Amino acid sequence: MKLFIYATLLSLASAAAVEKRETVQQLANFPGFAENIALRHNGHILVTTLSTSSIHYLNAAGSNTTTLLQPIPGANGISGIVELEKDFFAVAAGIWNTTERRETNASVWTVDFRHTSPTHPTFKKVVDIPETTVLNGLTSIPGTSIVLGSDSAVGAIYAIDAKDRTYSIAIEDGALAPTGPTPNLGVNGIKVHDSKLYFSNSVTGVFGRFPISRSGEAIGPVETVTQFSGSVDSGIDDFAIDEEGNAYISFHPNTIFKVDSQGQQEVIVSGAQQIRDPTSVVLGWGRKGDKVLYASVNTLADPIIGGVDVVYL
Numbered sequence: 301m302k303l304f305i306y307a308t309l310l311s312l313a314s315a316a317a318v319e320k321r322e323t324v325q326q327l328a329n330f331p332g333f334a335e336n337i338a339l340r341h342n343g344h345i346l347v348t349t350l351s352t353s354s355i356h357y358l359n360a361a362g363s364n365t366t367t368l369l370q371p372i373p374g375a376n377g378i379s380g381i382v383e384l385e386k387d388f389f390a391v392a393a394g395i396w397n398t399t400e401r402r403e404t405n406a407s408v409w410t411v412d413f414r415h416t417s418p419t420h421p422t423f424k425k426v427v428d429i430p431e432t433t434v435l436n437g438l439t440s441i442p443g444t445s446i447v448l449g450s451d452s453a454v455g456a457i458y459a460i461d462a463k464d465r466t467y468s469i470a471i472e473d474g475a476l477a478p479t480g481p482t483p484n485l486g487v488n489g490i491k492v493h494d495s496k497l498y499f500s501n502s503v504t505g506v507f508g509r510f511p512i513s514r515s516g517e518a519i520g521p522v523e524t525v526t527q528f529s530g531s532v533d534s535g536i537d538d539f540a541i542d543e544e545g546n547a548y549i550s551f552h553p554n555t556i557f558k559v560d561s562q563g564q565q566e567v568i569v570s571g572a573q574q575i576r577d578p579t580s581v582v583l584g585w586g587r588k589g590d591k592v593l594y595a596s597v598n599t600l601a602d603p604i605i606g607g608v609d610v611v612y613l
């Protein structure tokens with residue numbers, strides 16, 4: 301997540317380097333701040349925004365207009381989204397103040413497409429988490445009912461049991477915490493790969509990992525995979541990891557990095573002419589079955605225009 305003041309953004313956008321590496325195409329635009337992205341097995345795309353509690357639904361093979369799913373009650377925005385099993389997702393909803401970069405009334409919901417039409421899934425609240433003020437990225441532990449959620453304000457990882465409807469703090473560590481003044485954001489994106497929890501810390505620029513148990517607790521010390529420059533308005537956001545352990549990391553304002561499991565950084569795409577400001581990415585396949593990244597992106601204008609860009613790898 302990146303929340304910002306409009307004036308700061310314009311200067312960042314115009315300062316960005318123009319560089320062509322990969323083919324990028326705009327798939328959709330919609331009003332609001334695109335925050336996170338997930339993919340269904342049928343190739344349809346789900347995008348969350350902090351400006352509505354409705355998920356934007358996009359059939360990338362069809363028209364470029366998104367459909368709004370039914371709103372989640374008691375919320376005005378959605379941050380993290382993760383697929384728990386085929387056609388069954390979890391999202392983090394809340395009442396956001398984007399100026400303060402903080403929320404109240406955070407809750408985790410499941411979104412079930414298994415027995416419904418594509419645009420009318422069943423929503424169910426799992427838990428309220430009133431203590432958190434920034435429940436940001438979500439991920440899950442394969443083979444369990446545990447959803448992990450990052451708290452960017454205190455630098456913690458919540459473990460939420462989607463079956464038992466309970467939650468607790470599984471990890472709290474300095475490597476996850478923000479530095480500097482509020483409203484800086486610490487841990488942002490999180491993903492589980494190969495029994496490790498990978499994370500991006502937006503303000504410190506650390507991309508790191510913890511070995512974790514099947515219930516989400518750290519069972520060893522943090523390891524820094526690589527270090528980026530970090531600041532309030534530029535730096536790493538959410539990311540995806542492929543089968544080989546390569547991470548595709550969105551970097552504000554206009555870059556996507558690839559980082560291999562040894563920490564080697566590579567620029568995949570960079571420049572305001574190439575890609576809009578990315579908040580998150582998901583790996584998928586294009587119309588010809590080719591490997592692509594779908595990115596939730598924003599155009600730095602007033603009002604902000606959210607959207608989806610596709611990067612052909």
Ligand SMILES: *[C@@H]1O[C@H](CO)[C@@H](O)[C@H](O)[C@H]1NC(C)=O
Nearest residue numbers: 326327328329363364365607
């Ligand atoms: C979506 O399609 C319309 C009509 O074909 C076109 O005018 C518009 O530029 C497209 N938008 C994007 C983001 O591709």
Ligand SMILES: *[C@@H]1O[C@H](CO)[C@@H](O)[C@H](O)[C@H]1NC(C)=O
Nearest residue numbers: 373374375395404405406430
């Ligand atoms: C948000 O939480 C407060 C405190 O628990 C509660 O009073 C309020 O009704 C909640 N707001 C919504 C929209 O659910």
Ligand SMILES: *[C@@H]1O[C@H](CO)[C@@H](O)[C@H](O)[C@H]1NC(C)=O
Nearest residue numbers: 395396397398399400401402
């Ligand atoms: C959001 O926070 C700002 C700064 O504290 C405050 O001025 C504003 O009233 C808040 N907005 C809402 C909708 O609560």
